[in-house]
Amino acid sequence: MVLSQKFHEAFKGTVERITNPRTVSAFKEKGVLSINEFIVAGDNLVSKCPTWSWELGEPNKRKSYLPMEKQFLITRNVPCLRRAASVEEEYEAAGGEVLLENEDNDGWLATHGKPKETKSDDEENLPSMETIEISKNNTIQSISSYFGGEEEDDIPDMAGYEEVDNVIETDAATLQSTYLVAHEPDDDNILRTRTYDVSITYDKYYQTPRVWLTGYDESRMLLTPENVLEDVSQDHARKTVTIEDHPHLPGKHASVHPCRHGAVMKKIIDVLMSRGVEPEVDKYLFLFLKFVASVIPTIEYDYTLDFDLGSSST
Amino acid sequence: MAGHESRPVLQFAPFQSSVDEGFWHRLSSLKLNKLGIDDSPIPITGFYAPSAHPQVSNYLTLLAESLPTEPCEQSSVATVIRGNRNRCSAPGILYNTNTLEGFHAIDKQSLLKAEAKKVWESIHSGEAEEDSAILSRFLLISFADLKKWSFHYCFAFPALVLDPPATLLDLRPASQYFSIQEAESVSAACNDWRNSSSTADVPFFLLSISSNSHATVRHLKDWEACQHGEQKLLFGFYDPCHLPNNPGWPLRNLLAFICSRWKLEKVHFFCYRENRGFADLGFSLVGEALMSVPQVERLMKGWEDPQHIPSAVGWELNRGKKVPRCISLAKSMDPTRLAISAA
Structure with missing residues (x-):
């Protein structure tokens, strides 16, 4: 972790300890939430989208300013079928709008895909050596060795221990190797379905919700933070999405940094109001999750879109 | 067996496990602060829910809360957990060994047998009828290497084997099995069941449909009361599996239960699955399983003994x-490592 980030964390922690939580609503003026508004919006999310629920988290990390049984929100086991990075490539290949790389960060949009690069469409269709190798022996062995390559260095190879016990389970009623028959994109042999636990905490310093991601691979083993960044829009990876300590759970998790959340939410609220829609604070998290979906476009969590954004005048 | 060759064997998709990082953190602190070298089995709780996305199965998940709390903490936590629809609890047991050698030397077969015996006894005593969650009992063996911060583990989801196996007469999406009126009523009844905090985490149930297409969800123990008047009676369960052609693992022990408790040979089962947290009958399945007479008789023998x-x-x-x-x-x-990454 960068030193400046550490300093900021320490500073933020001190400010959080000595300031009182927000009690006056500034939802429309600043796009921020008071603690009570966070609870109201969270209750509404849980009731409309029951895959979300309130959690207690680690007892020693409990925040006294939040109700004990409503420390944070979580939805578990959310599928992520494709990598955000590959989706962006497809989008570019299809001639979508592309933010061109620019050192000064005042990037401009190219509306018909990336300007011609050396790579032509024909070349893209040529199979690479890797895919040839995988399709040549597309059996259980090849897939497990493929995963084996991704393994952490310090995890011992357990294959040496195989079959030391006497467990012989030949049972006609057990469906064999289910993870191979999972629904996967047909166009390649690589299993890509990751799953995510997505949680929303209340950030007392920024007075906004904050999103956290815990990723798992196909066999539900923890992903490294580096792997998680593949599922983040590449414009945001390592910039607005950082790896930090979760406020209620153990370990390091990827998080969308909340420093701009208030401003972005304020913009969304302004747009709604300009259309004559009166935004209601209990719908804050729906708007918020819709905005977060632009950062993590391939993680299919639920924020039910078919709701009315308040009393529309149209 | 004669005559059964033409019918496919009912195959169940195995349960899959998922362990949250928090579980290992709490196990480590329990081991260091409380258990020491005591390696007696620890009762734990796993959590699961019906499959909620057509692409992924749900997992039997272990969280920090799966382990008993350390003495300093309040026991009120356990009561709060109940009623969470995304966390149906299943009882489990953890054998954590002190050495890697001990871990590999575990007699897995006899541990599995011991857990299966508990399931069988709960069926026999009628306990499973009252608290159906115990049909999904599970077993975890582990070795926590606290010097290297690595954890070796293996799960088992004991399932009683029917011999010969049950065969499948029919399996289709629930939306094709029910009439439109029935489907509406079934969805509404299931959503009510899932939304009520007293039943949200009860993973096995009866689904009865009266002749006027009205569906009711009831507890397993109401089976006797459902014997008259109902047109259709199905055995429902929260299905963690997402596959279109196979029911999930919890159905196995439910069938063994039905077969030995009520001596039924032919049953309709209902694999309850959801989309966005609500009943999805296009994704849920209804099937008809046939358990042969010798099976029932064999189980009956077991029932007496x-x-x-x-x-x-x-x-x-x-x-x-x-x-x-x-x-x-x-x-x-x-x-x-934490110190280095923080520097």
Whole structure:
């Protein structure tokens, strides 16, 4: 972790300890939430989208300013079928709008895909050596060795221990190797379905919700933070999405940094109001999750879109 | 067996496990602060829910809360957990060994048998009728290497084996099995069941449909009361599996239960699945299973003689192989590494 980030964390922690939580609503003026508004919006999310629920988290990390049984929100086991990075490539290949790389960060949009690069469409269709190798022996062995390559260095190879016990389970009623028959994109042999636990905490310093991601691979083993960044829009990876300590759970998790959340939410609220829609604070998290979906476009969590954004005048 | 060859064997998709990082953190602190070298089995709680996305199954998940709390903490936590629809609890047991050698020397077969015996006894005593969650009992063996911050483990989901296996007469999406009126009523009844905090985490149930297409969800223990007047009676369960052609693992012990408790040979089962947290009958399945007479008789013999325990299967495979899983949490637990990454 960068030193400046550490300093900021320490500073933020001190400010959080000595300031009182927000009690006056500034939802429309600043796009921020008071603690009570966070609870109201969270209750509404849980009731409309029951895959979300309130959690207690680690007892020693409990925040006294939040109700004990409503420390944070979580939805578990959310599928992520494709990598955000590959989706962006497809989008570019299809001639979508592309933010061109620019050192000064005042990037401009190219509306018909990336300007011609050396790579032509024909070349893209040529199979690479890797895919040839995988399709040549597309059996259980090849897939497990493929995963084996991704393994952490310090995890011992357990294959040496195989079959030391006497467990012989030949049972006609057990469906064999289910993870191979999972629904996967047909166009390649690589299993890509990751799953995510997505949680929303209340950030007392920024007075906004904050999103956290815990990723798992196909066999539900923890992903490294580096792997998680593949599922983040590449414009945001390592910039607005950082790896930090979760406020209620153990370990390091990827998080969308909340420093701009208030401003972005304020913009969304302004747009709604300009259309004559009166935004209601209990719908804050729906708007918020819709905005977060632009950062993590391939993680299919639920924020039910078919709701009315308040009393529309149209 | 004669005459059964033409019918497919009912195959169940194995349960899959998922362990949250928090579970290993709490196990480590329990081991260091409380258990020491005491390696007696620890009762734990796993959590699961019906499959909620057509692409992924749900997992039997272990969280920090799966372990008993350390004495300093309040026991009120346990009461809060109940009623969470995304966390149906299943009772389990953890054998955590002190050495890697001990872990590999565990007699997995007899541990599985011992857990299967508990399931069988709960069926026999009628306990399973009152608290159906115990049909999904599970077993975890582990070795926590606290010097390297790595954890070796293996799950088993004991399932009583019907011999010969049950065969499948019919299996289709629930939306094709029910009439439109019935489907509406079934969805509404299931959503009510899932939304009520007293039943949200009750994973096995009866679904009865009266002749006027009105569906009711009831507890298993109401089976006797459902014997008159209802047009259709189905045995429902929260199905963690997402596959379109196979029911999930919890149905196995439910069928063994039905077969031995009520001596039924032919049953309709209902694999309850959801989309966005609501009943999805296009994704849920209804099937008809046939259990042969010798099966029932064999189980009956067992029923009279509780010492006779049906054989059991259920050790989880690791990527298709019979090897334990291993996770290294040095990055988040090793104080030296934490100090380096913080510098």
